[in-house]
Amino acid sequence: MTLRKRLYLTLEPTEKGGIIERIFEFCLVTIIILNILAIIADSVEEVRSKYDVLFIKFEYFTIIFFTVEYIARIYSIVENPEFSHPVKGRLKYITQPLAIIDLLAFLPFYFVFLDLRFLRIFRLMSLFRLFKIARYLHALKIFKRVLADRKEQLILSFLFILFVLTIISFIMFYTEHEAQPDKFSSIPATMWWGIATITTVGYGDMVPITALGKFLGGLFAIAGVGLLALPAGILSSGFFESLHKDAVVKKCPHCGKDIHE
Template structure:
C-alpha cells in the first residue's frame, strides 16, 4: 500500500512539474492548465465590462468556482508531491513547508485565497477581481524564458538593490535641491520636500509628465543636470539585467553542450540518452532550435576529430580519440 502511494506521489510530481518529465500526458496537463489560466484572466477582464457582467455574470461566477476548484486541487497536489523534488535530507513536513514558501507556490496560493476569503469576509468585489489577475503569474512556471528571467533577478538581487538604493538617494537629493530653489516662487508645487518628490521621480525616471516644472533659471539648470544624471542611473539596472541574462543563457548552453558531449563519449547515442537530453533542454529552458544547433555543432566537431585527412594523398583516414 505504501509503495502504491509513493508511486502515485512520484507520478503526480512528474505530471505537475514541467522539468521533472517528458511525456505526452504531462504536456497535456501543462496545456490544460495554461488554457485555464488564460481563460481566467480573460474572464476577469470581461467581468469589468458592465454590459458583459450584467448579461453573463452568473456564468462567469460559475466558471470562477470551477477554476478555483481546479486550482485548489492543483495546489494541494503540488504541496503533497513536493517531497519528490525538494531536499531529500529534510523531513517531509519541512520539505513541504519549504516548497509552500517558494515564490511560485505563494503565487498559487494567492490565486485561490481571495475566493475563500470572500466566503467569510465582506470584501470589495472590485478588489477581488484585480487580485484574481495574479493568476497570470502562474504562466511563468510553463515558460523557460520566464524561469530564466526569474533566475537572473534572483542572482542579481543584491546588485539591483544597490542600484535602486542609489536611485532613492538621488531622488532625495533632487527633491531637496529643487525644494530649496523653487519653493518660494512655486509654493503650491514645491511647498515641501515630500511634495517635490513627485517632480524628482518623474524626472529621474525620464518620464517628465510636465505637470510640475521649475521656472527659475537656476531651477531649470538643476533640473537639466538631474535629467542627464538620471539617464545613466536608470540605464544601470537595465545593463545589469541584460549582462546577467546573457551570462545565464551562456551557462545553460554550456551545461547542455557538456551533457551532449558526455552522451557522445561512447560513440553511440541511445534512446535513453536522447530522452535525458530532451528533459534537460526543457529544464534549462532552451529553445528546440538552439538545442538542435548545439547538438549538430558538437556532432560535426566530433566527426571532424574522428575523420582525419592524409597529408600526402588528401584522402580521409579514420582516426581514433
C-alpha cells in the same frame, strides 16, 4: 507505478512525461489565460452586465479546479526526494514561493466578505513552472546569477541616484518654493518632481515656472538619462560576461555540470 507517483509526474512539469502530462499542462495554461481574461472582461460594465452569470459559473469552476490541483500537489509532493518526509516535506513544500502562489489562486475566494479576487492574477506566475524548454530555465538561472554577482554595484548605483535626487530636490525646493508654495511645498513633495524629471516621465503636475527653475530642470532631466543608464549598464555587462562564461565552460550533456579538464 502507484497512483501517487503518476499524479506527481502529471502535476510536475520538471518531470518528463507523456501525452497525459502534455494534456494537463495545456488545460492548466488555458484555464489560467481564460481566468485572467475573465478578470479583465469583468471590469467592463457592459460585458459584466451581459455575461454576469457566465462569469460566476466560470469563477466556481476555476476555484474548484485550483483547489483540487493544490490538494493533489500537496498529496503527491512526497514523491519528490526533496520533500519525501510525509509531514516535514509537505510543510516545507507549502512554504515554497510557487506553492504560495498556488494557494493565493483560490484562497481569496473563500473569504467572501473581502474583495480579494484580484489576487488570482498571481496565478499567471505559475506559467513559469510550465516552461519545459531548457533555454527559459537557463535564462532564469543567468538572471539570478547576474543579480547576485552585481549586487554591490547595483546597490551603489541606486544609492548614488538617491543621493542626486535628494540634492536636486533640495535645490529646486528653494528655487521654486516662493513662486509655487502650493506645489513645491516641501523637500519631500519636491522629490516627486525630481523622480518624474530624472526618469524623464514628466507628468506635468509640478512644473518650474521661474527662469532659474526651468534652467535647472533642463539640466536635471539631461543628467537623469545618464544616471538611469548606470544600473542598466551594470546589468548588461553582467549578462555579457555570464553568457561568455557559459560559452567557454563545457558542460556535461547528461547532468549539466561543468566539465573540468
